[in-house]
Amino acid sequence: MDLYAAQLRRWNPRINLVSAATLDDLAGRHLADSAQIASVIEPDGHWVDLGSGGGLPGIVLSILWQDLGVRLTLVESDRRKAAFLRQMIRELSLSRVRVLAERIESVDPLAADNISARALASLTNLMPYLVRHLAPDGRAWLMKGRSWAEELEAARRGWAFTCRSHTSRTDPDAAILEVSRPSHA
Ligand SMILES: C[S@@+](CC[C@H](N)C(=O)[O-])C[C@H]1O[C@@H](n2cnc3c(N)ncnc32)[C@H](O)[C@@H]1O
Numbered sequence: 001m002d003l004y005a006a007q008l009r010r011w012n013p014r015i016n017l018v019s020a021a022t023l024d025d026l027a028g029r030h031l032a033d034s035a036q037i038a039s040v041i042e043p044d045g046h047w048v049d050l051g052s053g054g055g056l057p058g059i060v061l062s063i064l065w066q067d068l069g070v071r072l073t074l075v076e077s078d079r080r081k082a083a084f085l086r087q088m089i090r091e092l093s094l095s096r097v098r099v100l101a102e103r104i105e106s107v108d109p110l111a112a113d114n115i116s117a118r119a120l121a122s123l124t125n126l127m128p129y130l131v132r133h134l135a136p137d138g139r140a141w142l143m144k145g146r147s148w149a150e151e152l153e154a155a156r157r158g159w160a161f162t163c164r165s166h167t168s169r170t171d172p173d174a175a176i177l178e179v180s181r182p183s184h185a
Contacts, residue, residue: 004031009023018056034060043113050133051075053081055074058116072098076101112133113135115140142178
């Protein structure tokens with residue numbers, strides 16, 4: 001994790017992986033925030049991280065889950081960020097992790113057992129991605145900021161789904177939304 005943090009700092013000025021203002025608290029704001037997913041769920045099968053950016057939470061989870069049987073796919077359309085992710089996979093010797101440098105909406109359906117997304121889009125705008133890429137009994141773990149309750153209310157107007165909220169361990173006003181069975185309302 002230290003090596004990953006060092007590389008995030010090194011590459012950040014060139015490709016803006018995280019907001020420069022948050023670099024001082026990389027460990028708490030980004031790494032611990034991403035790692036908390038691993039304390040909420042024990043994964044197996046195929047895990048898909050959408051809009052991985054610099055690897056949050058995808059690379060953090062890949063590091064934590066190296067010894068488990070989980071297979072991870074990181075989807076990131078920005079070519080330079082995807083190159084960074086591939087470099088991290090090589091440098092950290094992460095196995096069973098791949099990067100798709102494509103748009104989420106263009107990738108063939110992934111039938112994921114689990115999906116994560118952090119700082120990617122509003123819950124309403126994430127719904128088509130979940131419908132496309134979740135397996136029928138799959139679950140999504142959506143890392144949401146302080147407006148999560150409003151986002152949930154808005155998404156319920158156009159979509160049917162089951163949702164359970166987990167209070168964030170790094171910000172008591174934020175939440176991880178566990179979403180399953182999404183479909184058009
Ligand atoms: C705000 S960043 C968040 C990155 C990371 N998840 C994090 O928490 O730091 C959103 C990322 O999603 C990627 N992205 C946005 N829309 C996408 C799409 N339709 N398909 C693939 N990647 C997308 C962007 O290139 C960007 O790297």
